[in-house]
Amino acid sequence: xxxxxxxxxxxxxxxxxxxxxxxxxxxxxxxxxxxxxxxxxxxxxxxxxxxxxxxxxxxxxxxxxxxxxxxxxxxxxxxxxxxxxxxxxxxxxxxxxxxxxxxxxxxxxxxxxxxxxxxxxxxxxxxxxxxxxxxxxxxxxxxxxxxxxxxxxxxxxxxxxxxxxxxxxxxxxxxxxxxxxxxxxxxxxxxxxxxxxxxxxxxxxxxxxxxxxxxxxxxxxxxxxxxxxxxxxxxxxxxxxxxxxxxxxxxxxxxxxxxxxxxxxxxxxxxxxxxxxxxxxxxxxxxxxxxxxxxxxxxxxxxxxxxxxxxxxxxxxxxxxxxxxxxxxxxxxxxxxxxxxxxxxxxxxxxxxxxxx
Amino acid sequence: xxxxxxxxxxxxxxxxxxxxxxxxxxxxxxxxxxxxxxxxxxxxxxxxxxxxxxxxxxxxxxxxxxxxxxxxxxxxxxxxxxxxxxxxxxxxxxxxxxxx
Numbered sequence: 001x002x003x004x005x006x007x008x009x010x011x012x013x014x015x016x017x018x019x020x021x022x023x024x025x026x027x028x029x030x031x032x033x034x035x036x037x038x039x040x041x042x043x044x045x046x047x048x049x050x051x052x053x054x055x056x057x058x059x060x061x062x063x064x065x066x067x068x069x070x071x072x073x074x075x076x077x078x079x080x081x082x083x084x085x086x087x088x089x090x091x092x093x094x095x096x097x098x099x100x101x102x103x104x105x106x107x108x109x110x111x112x113x114x115x116x117x118x119x120x121x122x123x124x125x126x127x128x129x130x131x132x133x134x135x136x137x138x139x140x141x142x143x144x145x146x147x148x149x150x151x152x153x154x155x156x157x158x159x160x161x162x163x164x165x166x167x168x169x170x171x172x173x174x175x176x177x178x179x180x181x182x183x184x185x186x187x188x189x190x191x192x193x194x195x196x197x198x199x200x201x202x203x204x205x206x207x208x209x210x211x212x213x214x215x216x217x218x219x220x221x222x223x224x225x226x227x228x229x230x231x232x233x234x235x236x237x238x239x240x241x242x243x244x245x246x247x248x249x250x251x252x253x254x255x256x257x258x259x260x261x262x263x264x265x266x267x268x269x270x271x272x273x274x275x276x277x278x279x280x281x282x283x284x285x286x287x288x289x290x291x292x293x294x295x296x297x298x299x300x301x302x303x304x305x306x307x308x309x310x311x312x313x314x315x316x317x318x319x320x321x322x323x324x325x326x327x328x329x330x331x332x333x334x335x336x337x338x339x340x341x342x343x344x345x346x347x348x349x350x351x352x353x354x355x356x357x
Numbered sequence: 358x359x360x361x362x363x364x365x366x367x368x369x370x371x372x373x374x375x376x377x378x379x380x381x382x383x384x385x386x387x388x389x390x391x392x393x394x395x396x397x398x399x400x401x402x403x404x405x406x407x408x409x410x411x412x413x414x415x416x417x418x419x420x421x422x423x424x425x426x427x428x429x430x431x432x433x434x435x436x437x438x439x440x441x442x443x444x445x446x447x448x449x450x451x452x453x454x455x456x457x
Contacts, residue, residue, distance in 0.1 A: 241412075244419060250452045284447050292412045292419070294449030324452040333439050334446045 008061050014071045015057055021135070022051040026078045029101075029130070029137055033080065036096050044093075045083040045144045052077045075107055075127045078137035083147045086190055087183040093141045094124055101128035104136065122146050122180065145179045197221070210264030216252060222263045223248065231274050231298035235281040239288065243295040250324050251299050257323075258306055270302060273309070276347040277301035283341045300324070304338050309347060314339050360388045368399045374406035377414035386417055393421065395430040401457070405436030410444055422453060433457045 004012065030049040037044055052060075052074075060074065068074055082093050097103065107127040123142040129135065142150070164172070200218045203211050204225065212218045228248070236243050260266050281301045285293075294300075300320070307316030314335040321331035342348050358381035361372040369392050377385060392400050402418065404410075410418075422432045435457040437445070445451050 244450075246449070246453055288444075288447065290412050290415075290444065290448055292415055292448065294453065296452065297449040300449050321446070321451065325446075326456065328456075330439070330442065334442060337443055337446075 004058070008058070011061060011068070011071055012054075012058070015054070015077070018071075019051065022078050025130075025135055025137060026051055026080070029078070029080055029128075029139075032100055033082070033097070033139070036100055037082070037093065040092070040096060042089055042092055042096075043085055044089075045085055045147070047080065047082045049078070049080045052079065072136065075104075075136040076138040078135070079140065080137065081140045081142075084141070084143050086187045087143050088187045088190075090124055090141045090143060094126065097126055097128065097139055097141070101126075101130060101139075102132055103128050107136075122176075123150070143183050145183050149176065149179055193217075204263060209267050210262050212263040214255060214260055214262055214266060216249065218263050219249070219252060219255075219266070222266065227267065227270055228295070228298040228302075231270070231278060231302070232293075232295050234278050235285070235297050235301070236293055238282055238285045239291045241285075241291040241293045243297075244292055246294040246296045248296050248299050251296065251303065254303050254320060254323050257319075258303075269306065273302045273305045274298075276305045276309075276345065279345050279347075280305055280338075280342055283345065284338075304342070305347065308339070308342050309351065311351065358385060360385060362388070362391050365401075368401050369395055370401040370403060372403045372406065376409040377407060377417070378409060378411040379413045382411075382413035382417060385414070389417060389421060393424050395425050395428055397429040400425055400430055400432045402432065402434045403436050404434055404438075404441055407437070407441060410441055415444070415448060415450065418454070419450070431455055 026049040030047070034047060037047070057074075057077070061068070071077075084090050084093060104127040109125050111123050111125065123140055123146055126139045126141070127136055128139055129137070197217055200212055200215075201221045201224075203209070204218065204221045209222075212222075232243055235241075255266060255269075258269065260269055277298060278301070281297065303320050304317055307313075307320060310316065312319075314332060317335035317338045318331045321334050322328070325331060358373075358375040358377055360374070363370045363372070371389065371392060373385075375381070400421065402421075418432075418434070425432050433455050434445075437456065445454070
């Protein structure tokens with residue numbers, strides 16, 4: 001004899017018979033949504049889909065069975081969850097969902113608009129259909145922090161339907177408030193950083209380089225002007241070498257250690273040292289047949305010239321290798337080679353002469 | 358030019374011996390193919406017995422690095438003599454590889 005009532009047995013039989021249909025629906029919705037989100041360039045933490053398990057289905061019927069007249073009334077048999085990094089992006093995802101699917105507004109719920117004394121789980125749930133009359137499915141949209149909250153809440157076993165002592169309610173409220181605040185602040189920070197990047201890019205493009213503090217962001221914007229290209233091409237021409245793309249960002253700590261405070265300082269550093277850096281590279285490469293070079297080759301030689309002009313000698317050159325290559329004693333061998341190659345160049349001779357005077 | 362491939366623990370290790378110049382590059386490239394199946398495991402290029410590397414050799418190392426990085430693998434170079442080290446330094450490739 002069955003452990004379930006005839007009514008639940010009937011629901012269960014239909015639920016089982018439609019498994020293939022549910023699986024196809026969940027995959028179809030997943031693909032449509034994934035494609036649309038990619039197209040809009042929204043960075044998503046995770047997107048997942050599932051068909052409700054039989055166990056969970058039975059539990060749900062046990063709790064709320066009388067509420068449902070037919071299987072279609074249970075709207076989360078097929079469910080998708082989209083987890084975003086930023087709270088603003090939940091609304092963007094929601095807008096995309098609205099465009100893609102038919103949303104049942106009566107059954108959809110924005111739990112983010114709960115009353116303030118109902119602490120905790122904040123998330124946006126839309127009940128959707130591919131088109132009028134097709135099978136419903138649920139899409140949950142939330143941020144990564146809301147997801148964390150939900151996971152912890154589930155682990156603790158609190159579902160909001162148990163009356164908690166006030167001191168525990170306060171703990172939940174404090175945590176919920178903290179996470180909500182963090183979500184808002186992350187979004188605000190992203191907007192602020194985007195504004196700053198736009199501002200820096202505008203200053204760099206307009207040539208007001210002295211007004212732009214040197215930072216990873218501003219340096220990246222400056223690189224769009226290809227400031228090392230002319231020097232790299234001159235060096236590559238020595239052996240008709242191919243230039244292999246490589247990020248100059250590992251050189252940032254060096255530029256900062258040279259006390260270059262603005263992009264204007266970096267620009268002047270390039271202008272002042274380009275000719276000598278080119279001569280130094282020629283003295284190193286002309287006797288070789290090396291025809292592939294990193295496109296940081298110009299910047300590397302600019303740094304060598306800078307420290308040698310500062311009178312820092314082999315210790316200064318070793319420091320450059322320590323920064324870009326990892327600190328090791330054998331960098332002295334490389335530094336000595338650079339110092340020797342530079343010794344016959346005009347800029348070093350000027351330094352020697354001024355030392356004698 | 359001779360190469361020897363070994364799996365040491367989870368690492369894929371290739372030992373290089375001799376001169377990795379243009380004439381040896383094609384054969385070495387074929388022998389290095391096994392390293393492209395790194396799938397997240399570290400790759401170690403042991404250059405203790407490598408006497409010389411030309412641009413062709415550098416290209417082989419760079420090509421391997423380019424393929425290994427997206428798979429989450431690190432490419433380490435060990436045992437380089439001063440001449441080899443100088444080649445990497447002169448070409449500006451020291452900051453691309455990890456040296457042990």
